Amino acid sequence: MKTINLPLTNIEHLIPQKKPFEMVSALLEFSETSVVSSLKIKEENIFFKDNLFLEPGLIENMAQTVALHTGYDYFLKGKPAPTGYIGSIKKIEIFSLPKLNETITTKAEILHEFMGVTMVKIEVFNAKKEKIASGEMKTVIANDE
Known part of the structure; x- marks a missing residue:
């Protein structure tokens, strides 16, 4: 099994999303049942408008944090990151929107x-x-066979 010191900022190979649709920029913590990511809000982000990172960006950040957990788990096992999909979203609450150059931290707990x-519980x-956002999400790994 591979080991890498965290935080990890070179994460492009761990998630299936590619620029300009990357909504995580670093893997901060990882365990079998949880993951913590971060994202610095930049002007070129596709969900950045009127000096704010918009709601769809926060929801995609939540989903990509889950994808990062799966991708890193696969990486540790020597396998490529799988493609996944959001199966369902429930109980999403957004309390405030981050501004330009803010760094948000997203924590996902595998339920x-x-x-x-x-099935995960996520807080941003x-x-x-x-806390600026929270919710629950179900993700599904695509069957590529």
């Missing part, structure tokens, strides 16, 4: 995982460690 379907925090 259940079975046969490629993962601003630089002041205030």
